[in-house]
Amino acid sequence: MRLPPALLACTLLLCPAAVLAADPAPAATALPGPIVITEQSFKCIRDMTPVRGFFVDNIAGNLEGTLAVANSPTGGVYPPGSVVQLFPNEVMVKREQGFNPVTRDWEFFELDVSKEGTTIRKRGFADVKNRFGGNCFACHVQAKPEWDMICEKDHGCEKLPISDFAVKSLQNADARCDNSETPFSQKATDWMIRVLTPL
Numbered sequence: 001m002r003l004p005p006a007l008l009a010c011t012l013l014l015c016p017a018a019v020l021a022a023d024p025a026p027a028a029t030a031l032p033g034p035i036v037i038t039e040q041s042f043k044c045i046r047d048m049t050p051v052r053g054f055f056v057d058n059i060a061g062n063l064e065g066t067l068a069v070a071n072s073p074t075g076g077v078y079p080p081g082s083v084v085q086l087f088p089n090e091v092m093v094k095r096e097q098g099f100n101p102v103t104r105d106w107e108f109f110e111l112d113v114s115k116e117g118t119t120i121r122k123r124g125f126a127d128v129k130n131r132f133g134g135n136c137f138a139c140h141v142q143a144k145p146e147w148d149m150i151c152e153k154d155h156g157c158e159k160l161p162i163s164d165f166a167v168k169s170l171q172n173a174d175a176r177c178d179n180s181e182t183p184f185s186q187k188a189t190d191w192m193i194r195v196l197t198p199l
């Protein structure tokens, strides 16, 4: 009887090598390693890539994949490592596929930001609330499935009680950014809006 080559290799004590050789090649989308998110993963919101009103990044090096979904007119699933922000202190980061099926693998963060950098106040999945008691997941889950929990204006979520002008001012007032070029009058307006806005 003739032995199949893999079994033959095993009989010659080359089993691990034979099994490895039989493994299919890793998928092209495989990550180099687990996604590690620390305070250093976050930066001045305006140094991220703007998409309409919000900003994106990818801490796993796949900004192209993140932008492809963010700019798709029909939605899609954001790739692992995607970072999405509207406000300097609230962030969604896409974890590895299957990490948390309830939140479709999004991890929610509430940050403190200052000139010195970023501090993580809260992080987690369906249980994270912003500093006004609003549960991130409870709002973002209202987005229609094709938008992968991204709300924007018209994806089906309850609206935020804040104007686009105030959103822009909060983005401008991110203390981690180099604001040396910003005119004083704009800094004053941004500061006032930041102090008066409940977000």
Ligand code: HEC
Binding pocket: 053, 054, 084, 085, 086, 087, 090, 091, 092, 108, 109, 110, 128, 129, 130, 131, 134, 135, 136, 137, 139, 140, 149, 150, 151, 152, 153, 157, 158, 159, 160
């Ligand atoms: C009251 C509901 C509500 C709560 C609570 C809430 N969000 Fe949102 N979020 C929204 C809506 C609506 C938008 C879109 C606003 C717009 O584009 O005008 C948004 C925008 C965002 C965006 C930009 C991408 C997008 O979905 O449009 C991120 C990132 C985000 N929120 C993260 C968070 C995080 C993190 C928390 C918790 C710390 C949180 N949000 C809490 C409703 C909510």
